[in-house]
Each structure stands twice: as C-alpha cells, then as structure tokens.
Amino acid sequence: MHRQAFSHFTSSDSISIRDFSMASCFKLVQNPEKGRILVADRDIPTSQLILEEPPCALGPQVDVDKLVCLSCFIEIDGRFQCSLCSIPMCSKECASDSIHQTLECQVFGKMGLILENYKPLMRCVFTLRLISTLRTTRDPNLKMLINDLMDHNSIRKLDVSSWDHFQKSVTNFILDNLGLTKFTSREEINRLIGIMRTNGIQTKSRNGHTQLVLLYPQMAILSHSCICNARCVKKLSTFNHIEIYAQQHIPKGEEITIQYTSLMNSTRSRRQNIKQSWCFDCHCPRCCDPSELGSELGTLHCPECNDTEGYLRLIHPLAYDSDYGCHKCQSMMSQKTVIELENDLESSLNKLIHLRGQKYVEALLHQAELTKRSNHFHPNHYLQMRLQSELISHLGNIPGYFYFELSDEMVRLKRDLCLHFIEVFSKVDPGFSDWRGTTQYELANTEATLAQRSFDSGTIPLKEFQTKLEAIITLNQEAVSVLEVEDEESHAFEIGLRARKNVRDLKDIVRFSEFL
Template identity: 25%
Template sequence: MGKETENGGSQIFEIQKSEELGRYLVAARDLAPGEVVITELPLVFGPKAMFDPEATMPCVGCYKPVFTDVGERCSRCGWPMCSGNCPGLTDPRHHGMECDILSARPECVLDNMAEYYRHDALLPLRCVLLQNSNPEKWKQLIEMQSHMEYRTPGSDLYDEADEFIVEYLINNFINKLEDGMKKKYFKEVSKELLHTICGIIDTNALEIRLPDGSELNALYATTYLLEHSCIPNTKHVFGLFSKDKTELYRITLKVVVPIIKGNHIATMYSHALWGTQARRQHLRDTKYFSCKCQRCSDPTELGTYLSAMKCFGDDKGPCDGIHLPEDPLDDETDWACSKCSVKVNNSQINMLISQMGEEVENVQMMGGSVSMLENLLCRLSTFLHPNHYHLYSIKHSLIQLYGRQPSYMSEEIIDKKIRICKDLIAITTTLDPGNARLSLYSAVLHHELHSALLILSKKAKSDGSLKTVDEIIPLLNEAKICIDKALVSLKDDIQETSGNKLYEVIEESKKEFVKYCKEKKVNI
C-alpha cells in the first residue's frame, strides 16, 4: 500500500506490518527535508475540558472559551456556547448532530457545571455517531488500536473512562433516547463499544492547541499509523485558519531530516527534553509500549549525557567520573561510574531525580528570580552532569534573564550567557536536528545568543574605549547567523499562538539589528 504525491508524482510511503509494531510507514523513496508525507483532514474531532472548567468552558460550536457561569446556552441542549449565531451549532462536524442526543437531558443547571457538562465526553459521542452519518469514516476509525488488553475493568484507565465518559453518556443521554432516535443515530451503542472508543482516542488522538487557549483532540486516518521515535524525522502542523471552514484542522506531515528509502517514518509522542527513563515511562503509560529507539538504547543519549549523574563515590568520596545506566532498556538497571567501581541502584537514582524535578518545577512555577535559579543550579550541579535535563531547564530560564535585567549586564555575565547558550544549542541540535519537537527552545536559544553578542559588541573595552568597527564585525556576523537560525526554526510554528508571538518578537529584534548595523556602517 502507498500514497501518491498531490501532483501525481511518485509514491512517498508504503504501509508495512510487523508482529512488534503493527502497521507502520516506510519511505518508498529517498525523502528530502520539506517534503510533505501526509496531508489529511481529521475523521473526527472534539473539545477537551478547559484547564479550570469552573471558570471557563469551550463553546460547543467553535470551542472559543466562554465564562462558565454567565455564558449563553444552546437553546436545545443547554450546553455552553459563545452565541446563538455560532455557525458550529448547526454544523454536523461540530455540534449539529450531537445536539439531538444531548437534548435528551432537558434540565439546564448553573451549579457544578464542570460535572454537568463534561466536554471530554463529546469526542467519544461524535465517534459513535459516525456509524450512521459516515460509515466510511467509522470503518477507518474502528480499525485503530484501542489497547483494551491494558484497559481491563479495575484498571485506572478503565475506571476513569467508565465514570467520566461511558456511564455519563449512557445514563444522562443515550438511555433517555426513544428507540426510533437510537436507531436513527447508532447501529450499536454499548458500554463495551464506548470503552473501545475511549481506548482508540487515548492511543491515537492528536492534540490541537487553538489560538484562544482551548484544545481539541482529533483522529486522523493515516497519520495515526506513524510510529514513535525519540529521534523523529517528521514534524506535523495543523491548519488553524482557513476561509473554507471544511479545511479546518487539516494536518500536514513534513520531512525534517533526510529519510533514506526503506527507513521508517516516525514522529515523537513524548518530550524530547526528558531523560530516557522519564520518556519510556510516559510512553508505557500512554502508548503501551517500551521504546527501544537509538536514543533510548544509548546510555549517553547520543552523547548529550542528558540523564547522566556525577559519581556518588564511596567512603573515600566521589571520583570525577559519571554514572550512566548499564542497560538503559532495563528498568531495574544499575548505574555504573565511568571511572571507578561504584554502582548505584535504579530506585535510588529515580527517587533523587524525582525530588530534584519537583524542586525545579516549584522554582519555575514561582517565576524564579536569577538568585533562586542560580542557587538551585549550584545545588543540583553537585549531583548532576552539566548537561542533565533538570539543569538544562534551569539554564534555559537563566539565559532569558541574563543581559535583560540591569544588575545582570556585566561583561562576565554576558560571557556566561553566551557560553550557556552555545552549550544548550549543541544539546538541542543533537537531540532534534530537524526542529521537529524543540523548535521553540531552539529559537529562544539562538535569539538570546544573538542578543548577548549584540550587547558585547556595544560594550566598552577594559580600558574604557569603544570597540572599533573591525572588532565588532565578527560579533555582528555571528549575531546575524543566530537571528536567522531563530527565525528559520520557527517557520512551521507560525500558526500556533506561542510560535507566532515568538516569531514577532524575533522579527522585531532583527529589524533593530539591521538598523544598528546601518548606523555603524557595517555591511553584514
């Protein structure tokens, strides 16, 4: 099986099957960065609950956040909406069809709204409605993996789905429908089917962040076949703006690093800046498999040492070696020092890393000041390799404060900022050479490095004299390369709010940079 390019060119991928991976995609020919592998509309999509549903909920028609207690209500089913004119209310892909089902519960309430209107239940409902409304889409959807073997009664996943989605839909709506209405909308609707749908959504749905802050989950007929790798070779973007409303949420999957014919086409379902054990645990919990990719199999994580610890030492104290897992694919592995005979068991490492993670999170959530971040960095550096992902996180925060606050503008601080930026860029580029997952991190790092080089070019020399044009040209050349790299790394993120905002900030910096070069009569 394969796929033709849109212009009728050669086949791009083939669908293959194995015992271990199930169905997956391989390149049917050599693929170059920028080539589109897949572009498709979702089979079905639906809103997720807002972060604080007692305060705001998504409109059922267009998903804009509306105030929970004062927002308008759909005149038929009572669910929160932005206004009676919202076009999504009558659109069958949005609220148009489900409204008939949700209207089976006539009451409208103003108390305990978050429990009464469960937005996470709308996507499973929209899925089962495809049975009659679009049998072709239903056939594609029901073929997706649900991993029900892991979601048995009594498991957390089953019990949660049972209470918040399955029982909720059956008791409040489906059981209240007359037989004629049931037949009109469903070929079959049962607890078992709804649980299977919940499994399909949890395993295969992709999250779409909308510009106004709400989020959707969507299922795609071909994209779901993509396997995971902690070194992804593709990146996907969603169409969030379109005059043609039927084109909304189209996914486009692009190649980001060269893929040789026959190689697997992969995406990433975890966080690229987590260490191996954290990534593998997350994938086991959410995707039900243990990753064995090149990065997970390498104790050094491609030479970045992102999970490495400093030697714990024995009675005589630590040496200057580093602890790495002997077998990163074994959850019970010992961590051995690279220079001495000391070994530490995995549970000790896990406990320490978990405690440190909480400390880092607490400081970040408090909007950590330079002194707080530096103190934490100093403390954790006693135990962690300088490249450890907890230290990466602290340093990434620090470089956005150095050179931007009056008391942190000295030449020594700026030199330190440049050094940290270059270290973090090296890690980021190694882990994600195609900017598939870390484009925003990469953009911030290159922008901050640009800014530090610019400050350095303006600083007086130690004798108080200003730098000559010849002395500042190398700094400005490097600053120009950095700002261009920052903008290039965001080229696929401009539709997303965070990417768009960052792009605008960096674009403004580039204009100021060009102006400064003109003033100095420097041609970069």
C-alpha cells in the same frame, strides 16, 4: 499513533495512502518487523511540509470538571443555551458553529435530550463527536483510517482503576444517563475511548482555558522515535490543523518518525511514560544507549569517585527496573535513590513557578548554584537543562535583567547556557526544531550585546565587529527559517518575527558601519 515496534493499524490492507492529499512525498508500506509504517517516497529536504491535516474530532479531556462552550472552550455559567439542542454555549455565534451543529447538536436536537446538569456531558463530547463523524462522513478513507486505529483495550483493561473511571465517566453516562443505546453500543464506545487514549493529541484550547484532546487519523500512522526526523506543528489559530515537517533531510526509503514525548526527559522516565500511555516498549537508538547518544540527559555524578569523571548511568537501559552503575569505579546506586534525588530537585524547581519577574530569575540563579554544589547531577541532566532553559528565556528579557542592565559576565553566562543547550540537544534532536530556533535567537542577542560593547569600548576593530554582526545575522536567519512555520498566535512565531526584525536592523548597522 502506533508503536515503534508494531503498527497501531490493524492488518487490513485496504487503505491506499495514495488517496491522501499530501501523499506526494511518502507512502505506506508493510514492514515485516514493525507492521505498517510511513516512508519517504523520495528525498525530502529539511523543512519541507510532509503532511497537513485537520482533526476529525476534538473535545475537552475526560478529566474536565467544568462547564465549557463546545465551540471556543471557554468556561461558561450555562445561562445561554443552543436554541436547537439546549446544550449550554457561550453565545449565539458559537452555537452556530458548524462542528457543534453537525455533531452533538444533531443528536441532542433530534432526540430531544435535556439534562439538569450538563457538566458531566463535557467528558463525553470527544467520544460523541467521534461517533457522529463515523456516522456522517462521506469520506470512506477517513472512516477506514479511524476504524483501523488500534485501541490497546486488552492491555488497558488490566488497569482496573483507570478502566472503571472511563466506564463511569463516559461509557455508562452515554448509555444510561443519555439513553443513547440505539445510537451506539458499549463495545463501540469503549473502542473509541481506546483510540482516543492511544492516538489522541493533548493540547490547550486556543484561548488557553481548557485542555483538549484531538484526533488526527493520518498523523496517527507515524511511528515514534526518541530521535526523530519529523516535527509536528500545531496550528490552533487555523482551525486546529496539524502540520508535519521534515526536521532533517529524509532520504528516499527512510521511515518518517515523530516524538510522542517531551524532549527534556531521561530514558527511564521517558520509556515508562511511553509504556503507560501508548502500550509499547521503545527500542530506539537513544533508549538503547546508557549515555543517551552522548547527551547524558539521565546521568548523575558518582558519589564514590573523588573527581568529577565518575558518572552513574542506567546499567540496562531497556530494563524498567534497572539500577545505575558508575563506568569508572563500578559502584552502583539503586533506581529508588535516583528517583528520590530527581524528585527532590524537581520539587524545588516546581516551587519556583509561582514567582514572577526579577524574583523568579534570582531564585533560578540561586537554585542553579545549589544544584551545582550538591554535585548529584551531570551538568547535562535533564533537570539541569530545564533550569538552564528557564534562565535562557528570562535573562535579558525582563525588568531588572534586561540586556542593558546585565554585566558582561552575566551576558556571557547566558551565551554559554545557549551554546551548552544547543550542544546537548543537538545530539538527541538534530535539525529543524522549534527549540533550536528560539535558542539561536537568544544566542544571537547575547552575541550582539557583547559585540556592540566590545566595539564601543575599542576592544575590537571595525572589521572584526562587522564579521561578528554577519555571524549574528546568520543565527537570526536560521531562527526565522525554523520558527516561521509555527502557529501565528504562538510565542515561538513571535520570536521568529523578532529575529526577522533583528536581521533587518543588523544589516542596516553593517551598511552604516561602512561609512565609519
């Protein structure tokens, strides 16, 4: 992945993006200010697939502290070993996996390497596989793509503690413990570690047992923007492929961008994360605006103002040490104080994670009331939105809080939360996004519940009931169009299937109601 302000590719001009399999709608160009970027080669409509790519390397994250199968990545006890290389695997089937057999199995098998303890090897698997890919691939474009990725090691070396950790866990282990000095070099290992840290995608394994890092060299070309026009979809069930879709209409000549960070964060914490992880300073429109494009996701209430109209925002949003200032009374609050307030609320939210079911919802509702009374945060603050997101996903969907058990007031509360969530995040993440699909599905369910209750009680006539159902069908159809591209084993895809069923059922109700 590369910086917003400068490409993570080197200055080599030898790569032709036209050689890529999905290159019909984009091209690689040299921007005088940013370096290499991907731009639309024609108008790209919303939801179109732009790029599909398998990983060129994957493995456990470097901080893994357990023995895992290098094919399915479940935790193992080490009793079963691959007959060709003696590396512990979970089964004969996984030991026969093509990725394992063509990469680390070849190295260990040919060199006759046998270890007393294989657990430290887990931290090196990604790097070893990337080295093996570079040695064995017959695709010159793939090799060129990997070699031209930036590592930012000149910056990373300044963090001595982190640099030493990778030296000990990966570099020294490969060279000294494994003795692979003829296979690779310290310089190459450190460079590939830097490429991994700068360009790798972190995710859980398909079974959820292990945190993985994967490298997609084509996707790594895409620039970051905190208000992007493209969306990444991880397909763990289809051999860890990744797909890039147009999140909104992308005109010909416009740069294609994705988000590297979580949407639900403030400018201060988001920019610090970008700086630490990808070594660049984001200057996107969202980061430059103290109100974050009117979303107010990092805004607090001013304690000096007597009404609710005084808000504290970053005075200089592009300065990492900026304090907060009130636009109304000009009073200030130190960044340290803001961080303390946010840490307190985040700590309170994290303490609720161990709760389940009805107790969790009750605790969320209680915390929402406490946060409202404290009057520290703007209603749109990202921690408030995190709390609302949890309520949206649980109200109506768990025992004790199923829709038939909710009062009209509680159903309307969930509806209002959905509408508020869509309103806020549409300002910073417009278009064909997964959160929109899941939230519209939840909104449709609240509207359906309220419409049915109003019709059953005689509050609304048949014609109005039918009109409401048509609008609810549209909400579900939009959710389906967003979520049908998700991984087939994901929760988001399952919600898309439910939305599709809702469409069928609601259309039947509309047809049946014609006879009433």
